[in-house]
């Protein structure tokens with residue numbers, strides 16, 4: 337028996353990077369998957385890989401920032417599997433700017449995709465997680481634990497994801513639903529490949545230090561931690577915000 341046999345997991349952001357790695361790890365370890373993303377082509381590729389492992393997979397293309405679409409997605413999942421054990425909220429965006437250059441639209445897009453989505457999906461999924469005694473793993477960041485220059489909206493959303501996770505962990509602990517967050521430092525994904533700082537930044541304010549290796553990690557190293565938190569072996573762990581950052585935010 338693999339550790340997720342008989343379990344159904346929903347993973348957002350599963351078309352790319354960390355979300356894709358998480359979906360594949362859960363499938364490798366026996367889960368059936370409901371994978372979601374706004375990028376249909378890449379999501380289909382993740383689905384094909386999961387099918388190749390002999391697991392059930394449903395792919396659902398939607399915008400996680402829209403509440404009604406989130407509720408529809410969870411309803412579609414229940415229609416197919418009739419249970420939900422693990423929710424992994426991984427979809428997200430990044431982007432650095434000087435404070436003065438952040439438009440209202442920039443702020444709303446970042447908060448809608450990185451934060452609103454987590455609220456909508458936790459809310460829609462909770463009745464089904466209560467039924468299965470399941471759990472949630474939310475994607476935060478070291479940007480949710482320490483300040484990062486030129487990154488105010490991103491830090492705000494990830495800090496909020498940390499605290500939402502802790503609040504829900506408290507609210508539902510006695511009913512057997514665990515809620516945890518992971519806080520990666522740098523991870524080699526298309527998001528970091530495309531990441532640029534604006535002109536005229538003070539590089540002294542930007543910490544790149546990852547003492548363990550001096551480099552970013554692979555998405556599979558984040559997936560290992562997500563799977564650990566989602567599994568029965570961490571049944572006494574809830575409300576943590578776990579840094580996975582090569583020591584970047586020690587102390």
Ligand SMILES: NC(=O)c1ccc[n+]([C@@H]2O[C@H](COP(=O)([O-])OP(=O)(O)OC[C@H]3O[C@@H](n4cnc5c(N)ncnc54)[C@H](O)[C@@H]3O)[C@@H](O)[C@H]2O)c1
Nearest residue numbers: 349351352353354374399400427428477520522523525527
């Ligand atoms: N890469 C890093 O260094 C790093 C570090 C800390 C936290 N994170 C977080 O990890 C998560 C995944 O990042 P990644 O590096 O794998 O990036 P990525 O760009 O490779 O993957 C993000 C996925 O989210 C999807 N997505 C974006 N907006 C969406 C929307 N509105 N609706 C549905 N799907 C949407 C994208 O299509 C993409 O497939 C993000 O929440 C990010 O903030 C990343």
